[in-house]
Amino acid sequence: MVIMEPDLGVNLCGIDMANPLVTCSGTSGNGKEISRFLDLEAFGAFTAKSVTLDTRPGNPTPRIAECTGGILNAIGIQSKGIDYFIKKYLPYLRKYNVPAIISISATSAEDYAKLAEILDREEGISALEVNISCPNLKAGGSSFGADPEISGHIIKSVKDSTGVPVIAKLTPNVTDITIIAQSVEASGADAVSLINTVAGMAIDIHTRYPKLGNVTGGLSGPAIKPIAIKKVWDTYRCISIPIIGMGGVATWQDVVEFILAGATAVGIGTSLFPNPLVVFEIIENLKRFMKDNEIERLDDLRGQVVVPETMAQTCAVTVDPS
Numbered sequence: 001m002v003i004m005e006p007d008l009g010v011n012l013c014g015i016d017m018a019n020p021l022v023t024c025s026g027t028s029g030n031g032k033e034i035s036r037f038l039d040l041e042a043f044g045a046f047t048a049k050s051v052t053l054d055t056r057p058g059n060p061t062p063r064i065a066e067c068t069g070g071i072l073n074a075i076g077i078q079s080k081g082i083d084y085f086i087k088k089y090l091p092y093l094r095k096y097n098v099p100a101i102i103s104i105s106a107t108s109a110e111d112y113a114k115l116a117e118i119l120d121r122e123e124g125i126s127a128l129e130v131n132i133s134c135p136n137l138k139a140g141g142s143s144f145g146a147d148p149e150i151s152g153h154i155i156k157s158v159k160d161s162t163g164v165p166v167i168a169k170l171t172p173n174v175t176d177i178t179i180i181a182q183s184v185e186a187s188g189a190d191a192v193s194l195i196n197t198v199a200g201m202a203i204d205i206h207t208r209y210p211k212l213g214n215v216t217g218g219l220s221g222p223a224i225k226p227i228a229i230k231k232v233w234d235t236y237r238c239i240s241i242p243i244i245g246m247g248g249v250a251t252w253q254d255v256v257e258f259i260l261a262g263a264t265a266v267g268i269g270t271s272l273f274p275n276p277l278v279v280f281e282i283i284e285n286l287k288r289f290m291k292d293n294e295i296e297r298l299d300d301l302r303g304q305v306v307v308p309e310t311m312a313q314t315c316a317v318t319v320d321p322s
């Protein structure tokens with residue numbers, strides 16, 4: 001069979017993406033910052049940094065600590081507030097022919113709904129990503145995302161306040177992510193995004209102080225990829241809305257792995273810090289992989305991890321051997 005040019009396009013809850021790569025919220029600023037290095041249209045979609053209703057200063061410094069295979073961060077959702085975002089950042093994002101996903105963060109369901117209502121009056125927004133999973137906030141954040149009822153309530157409040165698709169961003173810092181995923185799906189979420197960072201801590205052995213001003217933080221980067229792959233695979237088998245898989249993506253092979261686990265789109269974050277141009281490398285190599293393996297569309301790969309019956313019988317998780 002002669003394969004035509006492979007189609008990297010994916011449709012994520014009605015959003016047409018030219019390729020499956022989307023920026024992870026908070027890792028590429030609000031567009032302007034990363035566009036010094038590459039054209040935003042290199043991505044299939046752009047997710048902005050979580051924005052809050054009012055100004056938030058974020059957490060005390062230091063906010064980043066390097067770890068083996070990744071970084072710990074405790075930014076604490078520093079935000080100049082929604083009015084500033086609409087005036088200064090949204091017009092910039094509108095200039096690009098790339099779907100803009102706006103991430104919102106709040107400390108009550110009412111405030112999430114207010115943010116959704118305000119953003120609903122604006123043009124050029126393809127979806128809202130509801131951050132109920134930040135591990136670095138005293139109020140809200142992952143304490144919301146760890147509770148299925150609260151998660152569902154917030155998603156419903158946002159759904160009732162917007163006309164664009166709603167994506168629930170989930171935390172890995174729970175015993176069973178599928179319960180949260182099922183709750184947000186039942187409350188109207190159009191997609192889920194996972195994972196946010198993994199709660200962690202680092203200590204300076206000389207001063208004996210924690211390395212982060214916030215004491216604890218969230219781990220991201222290649223170290224968390226196996227955790228993220230399992231969460232995506234677990235979730236894929238329990239819900240029918242699409243998944244944006246993320247956590248430690250650094251190479252084209254990682255992207256394929258996330259899609260095989262069940263992701264429709266794939267987020268890239270921490271790996272953009274040392275090399276934003278890795279996006280081009282990933283896209284070129286994905287095309288080559290598809291050509292070499294006669295795969296026409298990425299949809300043909302989604303969820304196609306093979307778990308042989310013998311493995312399914314002995315493994316510690318429930319697998320449908322069919």
Ligand SMILES: Cc1cc2nc3c(=O)[nH]c(=O)nc-3n(C[C@H](O)[C@H](O)[C@H](O)COP(=O)(O)O)c2cc1C
Pocket residue numbers: 024025026027049050071073075077103131134169195196197219220221222224246247248249267268269270271
């Ligand atoms: C510096 C930094 C800031 C982040 N800020 C946000 C944020 O504002 N909202 C959010 O939902 N996730 C935030 N995240 C989490 C990422 O979006 C992503 O879920 C996580 O980093 C895993 O992907 P990665 O390993 O590719 O970075 C942040 C991560 C980092 C490293």
